[in-house]
Amino acid sequence: MTTPGHLRRRTPRAKVFGLTVHSPPEPMLVDERRTRHGRAKMLLVLLVCAAPVIASYFTYFVIRPEGRSNYGELIVPPRPLPQASELPLVDLQRRAVDVASLRGQWLLVVVADADCDAGCEKALLLQRQLRETLGKERDRVDKLWLVTDSRPVRPEVLQAISSGTPTMVLRVPRDALARWLSPAPRHSLEQHMFVVDPMGQWMMRVPPDPDPARLKRDIERLLRASASWDRPGR
Secondary structure (H helix, E strand, O other): OOOOHHHOOOOOOOOOOOOOOOOOOOHHHHHHHHHHHHHHHHHHHHHHHHHHHHHHHHHHHHHOOOOOOOOOEEEEEEEOOOOOOOOOEEOOOOOEEOHHHHOOOEEEEEEEOOOOOHHHHHHHHHHHHHHHOOHHHHHHEEEEEEEOOOOOOOHHHHHHHHOOOOOEEEEOOHHHHOOOOOOOOOOOHHHOEEEEOOOOOEEEEOOOOOOHHHHHHHHHHHHHHOOOOOOOOO
């Protein structure tokens, strides 16, 4: 017996669904993405922390609202203090010194070997005079002599820089120091004084045989510009 067409039950057609199989992300790719993300966050944090410093330098030495010009050469961008493994420091008793201890104060830095020739003595004297002429602001500034060899320092020089507020004297290998500080073309490290901010950033290079009055004005401007975020003492 034949079933009428309108009573026949139609068999539904099978629907075929396409399935795409995705491979799980490779561990190395995941690690690389995390590393990039972590670096981006770290750079953002550093930028936020450095913003007041950058703004103060920009205001006093780039905008120059009074037509002023700086005497020392600004280092743009400032060069941060290297890690301890890259800048090994020891005191005159050969005891290791944590590089982080250089942070917290403005630093006037002189570089010379232990013999300390006439140029070195002149730089150390200028370093001392500059600090003393800053008046009440001098407590925000420290003096640092970086000795680039292992020979004994002349006793008479040590005695001269120990009176009043002593100069810090630390030894550092010359090749390691060159990763942080550098001279102007056709000059040597010993011909300059270097200015380092309280964050440990080298930010100014002083010309050879500097004019004390003009250099003092630079230092005073830096101290005024940083008054909102820098306080005396380490």
